[in-house]
Every structure is written in structure tokens, then in C-alpha cells.
Amino acid sequence: MKLLQAMLKHDGSGWKLNKFPVLEIFGPTIQGEGMVVGRKTMFVRTAGCDYSCSWCDSAFTWDGSAKDEIRRLTAEEIVEELRSIGGDQFDHVTISGGNPALLVHLKELIDPLHAQGCEVALETQGSRWQDWFVDIDDLTISPKPPSSGMDTNWETLDSIIERMQKEGKSDQTSLKVVIFDEDDLAYAEKVHQRYPGVPFFLQVGNDDLEESNAENLASVLLTKYEWLIDQVVQSSTLNRVRVLPQVHALLWGNKRGV
Numbered sequence: 691m692k693l694l695q696a697m698l699k700h701d702g703s704g705w706k707l708n709k710f711p712v713l714e715i716f717g718p719t720i721q722g723e724g725m726v727v728g729r730k731t732m733f734v735r736t737a738g739c740d741y742s743c744s745w746c747d748s749a750f751t752w753d754g755s756a757k758d759e760i761r762r763l764t765a766e767e768i769v770e771e772l773r774s775i776g777g778d779q780f781d782h783v784t785i786s787g788g789n790p791a792l793l794v795h796l797k798e799l800i801d802p803l804h805a806q807g808c809e810v811a812l813e814t815q816g817s818r819w820q821d822w823f824v825d826i827d828d829l830t831i832s833p834k835p836p837s838s839g840m841d842t843n844w845e846t847l848d849s850i851i852e853r854m855q856k857e858g859k860s861d862q863t864s865l866k867v868v869i870f871d872e873d874d875l876a877y878a879e880k881v882h883q884r885y886p887g888v889p890f891f892l893q894v895g896n897d898d899l900e901e902s903n904a905e906n907l908a909s910v911l912l913t914k915y916e917w918l919i920d921q922v923v924q925s926s927t928l929n930r931v932r933v934l935p936q937v938h939a940l941l942w943g944n945k946r947g948v
């Protein structure tokens with residue numbers, strides 16, 4: 691135990707050798723969705739989720755199918771790997787999952803990225819708060835609609851939104867709801883009405899996760915995009931909103947690591 695303690699560097703801000711479960715580190719590429727769509731970025735995908743959405747496009751992060759690929763890396767190792775893959779061709783890192791908001795010590799990764807001049811984005815469903823949310827430059831909160839099979843804890847979501855607003859982080863926060871059907875749209879209306887001041891994104895759902903041909907998928911998704919635009923156009927509730935496809939799905943289909 692003494693030896694272990696000696697190995698841990700304690701600098702007053704916390705134990706620096708926490709390890710994070712990482713499934714993918716890739717990029718540079720573009721962020722394909724949400725508030726910073728098109729932004730050149732690196733991705734870090736963490737393993738583990740408190741949800742199990744029926745249509746999850748990254749189910750390997752929680753369904754056990756990629757459990758042998760999970761690496762437990764320190765923040766320093768993650769930053770090193772980002773640099774070794776991305777060189778100096780990036781200044782933005784997106785942390786996604788899984789649900790990275792399960793990771794209590796993630797500030798250990800956020801701080802050194804900021805110190806290197808990188809902005810940090812994070813994707814979460816809004817089921818858990820972490821104090822380091824206020825350090826995130828682009829926080830996408832993506833509560834899950836009925837088609838996911840998940841239930842929203844509205845009290846938790848309220849407190850996350852309230853806290854970000856109270857800390858003056860409204861500009862760095864957005865809500866994104868993925869839409870598959872009319873029930874999902876009604877849910878999106880409810881979310882937008884509950885948090886009218888938060889930038890709101892509706893996103894085309896992809897339920898064709900088995901399609902390996904990118905062009906076939908793009909054609910299906912563009913039809914769905916047009917349907918979603920039509921629905922939003924007709925809604926008097928969904929006015930101050932943005933409707934987006936997943937750009938990466940249109941370009942690269944269901945391919946991982948792009």
C-alpha cells in the first residue's frame with residue numbers, strides 16, 4: 691500500500707493515476723452531429739453506460755461485445771495517444787461513450803487538454819451530474835425519447851440544466867433529441883418546452899445499424915431527414931430549433947472510428 695501510494699502523484703487536485711475505460715481514440719475527423727457539427731475534432735470513446743437504448747449506435751460500449759477491447763488508461767496516456775495519432779492537427783477533443791458522465795475523475799483529462807489549448811466537448815444523456823460539466827466547452831445533453839426504451843429522470847435533468855445555467859454555462863450547453871417517430875417528436879416538444887432557453891437540436895435517428903453500404907444508408911437517412919424537417923415545419927412548439935442529420939452517417943455509413 692505504501693508503495694502504491696508512493697507511485698501515485700498527489701498534487702492537491704486529486705489522484706492523478708485514475709484509469710478510464712477507453713474503447714476508441716480516433717481522429718482528426720469532424721463532429722458529425724449536434725451543437726458543433728462540422729467541427730474538426732478528435733474522439734475519445736469511453737466504455738460503460740447506465741442506459742441500453744434499443745437503437746444505440748455504439749452498443750459495443752455497454753453490451754459486452756467489445757469487452758476485450760476496453761483499455762484502462764490514465765489521462766496522461768489518453769493525451770499521449772491523442773497526440774501520437776492526431777499530431778498537432780487538432781485543437782478540439784470530443785469525449786463520448788457510452789456515458790462518460792459515469793466517470794467521476796474526468797477532470798483529470800479535461801484539464802491537461804485545456805492546458806494544451808484544446809477545447810473539450812462531451813456527449814451525455816443527462817442521467818448523471820458531474821462537477822466537471824462546468825469545465826466542458828461544448829456539452830451536449832441528449833435525453834432519450836420513448837423509442838429508446840429508456841425513461842427520463844426529469845428531476846435529474848432539471849438539476850443538470852439549472853446548474854449549468856446558474857454557473858453561467860448556457861452558451862456551452864445544448865440539448866439534442868434523436869427522433870425516430872411521432873412519439874419521439876412529442877417527447878422533443880416536451881423537452882424544448884421544459885427548457886426553452888437551451889439551444890435545441892433535433893436529430894434524425896438511424897435504425898439501419900446493419901446496413902454496411904454507406905450510399906444505401908445515406909439514401910434512407912435523407913428520406914428520414916426530409917420527414918423530420920416536414921414534422922418540425924408543421925409544429926408550432928418547435929420553432930427555435932435546429933434540425934440535423936448525422937453527417938458522418940451520410941458520408942461513412944455505420945463505419946466505426948470515423
Ligand code: MET
Binds near residue numbers: 748
Ligand atoms: N451516451 C451519450 C449520449 O447519449 C453519448 C453516446 S450515445 C451513443 O449522448
